[in-house]
Amino acid sequence: MKEGKIAKTEKTRVLPRVFNAIRGGLSTKLLVLTAIFVLVAESLIFVPSVANFRNGWLKDHLLIAEAASIVYLDSTDLMLSEEAGQNLLATTSSLSVAIRRDGISRLMAKSPGMGELVEHIDLDNTTAVGSIVSSLRMLFDEPDSQYRVFGTMRSTPAIMELVQETRYIQKAMWVYARNVAILSLLISVFTAALVYLALYRLIVLPIIRISSNMDAFSKTPENASLVYKPTTRIDEIGTAEKRLAAFQGDLQQTLRQKQRLADLGLAVSKINHDLRNILASAQLFSDRLSALPDPTVQRFAPKLIKTIDRAVDYTKSVIDYGRALEAPPKRRKLLLNTIANDVADMLGLENSLVIEWNNNIPLDFQADADPEQLFRVLMNLCRNAQQAMIDADLPGRAKKLTIQAEHLQGEVHIRITDTGPGIPENIQEKIFIAFEGSTKAGGSGLGLAIAVELLRAHGGTIEIENTDENGTTFHIVIPNEYQPQ
Ligand SMILES: Nc1ncnc2c1ncn2[C@@H]1O[C@H](COP(=O)(O)OP(=O)(O)OP(=O)(O)O)[C@@H](O)[C@H]1O
Ligand SMILES: [Mg+2]
Numbered sequence: 001m002k003e004g005k006i007a008k009t010e011k012t013r014v015l016p017r018v019f020n021a022i023r024g025g026l027s028t029k030l031l032v033l034t035a036i037f038v039l040v041a042e043s044l045i046f047v048p049s050v051a052n053f054r055n056g057w058l059k060d061h062l063l064i065a066e067a068a069s070i071v072y073l074d075s076t077d078l079m080l081s082e083e084a085g086q087n088l089l090a091t092t093s094s095l096s097v098a099i100r101r102d103g104i105s106r107l108m109a110k111s112p113g114m115g116e117l118v119e120h121i122d123l124d125n126t127t128a129v130g131s132i133v134s135s136l137r138m139l140f141d142e143p144d145s146q147y148r149v150f151g152t153m154r155s156t157p158a159i160m161e162l163v164q165e166t167r168y169i170q171k172a173m174w175v176y177a178r179n180v181a182i183l184s185l186l187i188s189v190f191t192a193a194l195v196y197l198a199l200y201r202l203i204v205l206p207i208i209r210i211s212s213n214m215d216a217f218s219k220t221p222e223n224a225s226l227v228y229k230p231t232t233r234i235d236e237i238g239t240a241e242k243r244l245a246a247f248q249g250d251l252q253q254t255l256r257q258k259q260r261l262a263d264l265g266l267a268v269s270k271i272n273h274d275l276r277n278i279l280a281s282a283q284l285f286s287d288r289l290s291a292l293p294d295p296t297v298q299r300f301a302p303k304l305i306k307t308i309d310r311a312v313d314y315t316k317s318v319i320d321y322g323r324a325l326e327a328p329p330k331r332r333k334l335l336l337n338t339i340a341n342d343v344a345d346m347l348g349l350e351n352s353l354v355i356e357w358n359n360n361i362p363l364d365f366q367a368d369a370d371p372e373q374l375f376r377v378l379m380n381l382c383r384n385a386q387q388a389m390i391d392a393d394l395p396g397r398a399k400k401l402t403i404q405a406e407h408l409q410g411e412v413h414i415r416i417t418d419t420g421p422g423i424p425e426n427i428q429e430k431i432f433i434a435f436e437g438s439t440k441a442g443g444s445g446l447g448l449a450i451a452v453e454l455l456r457a458h459g460g461t462i463e464i465e466n467t468d469e470n471g472t473t474f475h476i477v478i479p480n481e482y483q484p485q
Contacts, residue, residue: 027196027204034195038188046180048128051135053176057169058149059123062160065092066153069099069108069160085109093168095146101158114163115146123151139174143167206237210244217248222255261434276315283308303345313372329370329457336414337361339371340403343378347386349401355389360404367405367412368480373454377462378403378416380447381474385418387440388472392421412478419471428464 068088072080080088088097088109096110118141121134138147143166150161210228217226227248230241286308290301340359344350349357367374382401389399397419405414423431424439431437432452438445448462455462458478465475 026207027200030199030204031192031196035188035192038191039184042184042188046177046184047132047136049180050139050173050177051128051131054135054138054169054173055123055126055131057172058121059151061092061094061162061164062123062149062151063154065094065097065162066155066160068092069097070155072108079107080109086111092162092164094162094164096161096163098161099153099158100150100161101156105161115144117148117163118145118166119147121147121149123149135173138166138170139177141166141170143170203237206231206233206241210241214244221248221251222259224252227252272315276312279308279312279315283312307346310372310375329373329454331368331370331458333366333368334371334374335363336365336367336374336405336412337363339375340378342375343382346379347382349382349386354399355386356398356400358400358402360402365405367414367478369412369458369478370454373457374478377451377454377476378414380451381416381476384447385416385420385472388420389418391440394419394421410480412476412480414476414478415465415473416476417471417473422469422472423464423467428467431464432462 065088068091069080072084079085085108089095089111094109095114097108099106099108119134119137145166146163147166148161148163150159152158153160213226213228217223217228220226228241228245230245231238233241283305286301286304289297290305292298292301337359340361341350344357344359349355382403385401389401400417400419402417403414404417405412407413427437427439432448433445434449435445437448451462455476455478460476460478462474462476465473467473
């Protein structure tokens with residue numbers, strides 16, 4: 001029900017996004033930019049093509065003049081008859097037509113309206129730049145100005161010369177320029193539309209898909225159906241899609257883990273709450289027990305009371321500090337040997353027939369730490385070592401657990417060494433991460449994670465100094481007088 005609703009909202013959001021994109025988004029920018037770029041490219045070839053057109057027009061007219069006058073070349077008359085001359089001038093749009101051969105110029109036809117010439121165009125010797133400059137000038141010249149154009153004839157080594165009025169060629173050039181401009185515009189719009197469609201499908205549409213998915217996902221990141229489904233593309237967009245999907249997958253896994261921790265925290269608080277009541281009764285009974293005169297009872301009762309007190313303190317601190325956080329350490333100078341003995345006491349190591357317990361810490365050795373928290377750290381490490389050695393079958397080898405400490409450059413270094421089977425290689429990397437590194441049935445994988453957290457609050461560290469089939473050594477460092485930042 002909920003998912004259906006989400007899918008619908010996502011769909012209804014895509015449409016406005018598409019409209020937005022068309023109005024002012026990437027697609028519109030792409031369309032306009034492509035049209036502009038194509039137009040710029042077209043205009044770069046516009047001017048040379050107009051110059052080219054002009055040269056072609058002039059050459060054509062020289063050819064027409066040549067074709068029309070060739071038959072008169074051998075006649076002896078200086079000029080053509082009036083009628084033939086007028087025909088020649090009309091066909092070639094010229095004011096005069098002349099042929100120069102062997103240095104002698106022969107005027108074939110001439111109209112009366114000849115004036116001053118503004119330009120002489122030699123079609124045998126044109127350059128690209130010269131043609132462009134001259135064509136541009138011609139486009140804006142006075143229509144009734146006159147110019148002379150000449151070039152070698154095709155049929156005979158003579159020069160054909162025409163004098164023409166600018167208006168005819170100018171008109172033809174403007175018509176040509178207008179046609180080229182219209183064609184360029186059409187080509188640019190057509191090309192822009194094609195490029196736009198291609199880019200829209202290749203880039204814009206996937207981006208819209210990605211961003212609307214991110215939108216929906218950010219609202220309900222725990223919804224597995226919203227994890228992006230990447231396409232099979234192998235380009236940059238395909239890579240981005242795959243990364244997004246992987247990122248969302250990771251995020252969901254982290255969220256699930258966090259949820260699990262939160263649930264666990266709640267469960268712990270509930271258990272803790274009731275455990276406190278039970279411990280309170282145990283405290284009451286042990287108080288009464290300590291009043292008995294029996295010497296055995298007198299020996300064990302104080303230990304029992306101390307243990308129960310400690311348990312009550314833990315349950316209290318869990319409630320005080322919001323179930324997840326440890327209380328900040330209350331540091332003071334403590335005797336480390338005593339704490340280690342308390343741990344051994346608690347684990348029953350002192351009278352153990354299986355494990356040989358060696359407390360090598362000098363009696364007066366002092367450390368600067370929270371005694372309760374350091375007790376918990378050592379307790380977790382010693383219990384792990386004890387369990388590893390009890391569980392393991394180590395024929396012919398003494399099972400020993402040794403603790404030693406030294407002061408070094410303002411730090412306390414503690415080493416806990418056992419002769420157990422060593423830590424399996426596949427869990428060594430994740431052993432300090434909560435819930436990750438346990439190999440024991442019934443083990444929660446929290447002991448070392450708790451030790452790391454407590455030591456970090458002291459500015460200290462813990463590491464596996466050595467582990468192999470002969471045993472394991474954990475190395476703890478606690479700086480003296482650590483000042484938290
Ligand atoms: N001294 C050791 N020798 C061999 N393996 C060890 C030793 N210390 C720890 N380990 C391995 O590291 C794992 C993680 O220890 P950790 O104390 O974090 O969790 P746990 O002991 O499994 O559970 P718990 O939360 O009850 O302590 C253990 O399951 C064990 O396999
Ligand atoms: Mg443990």
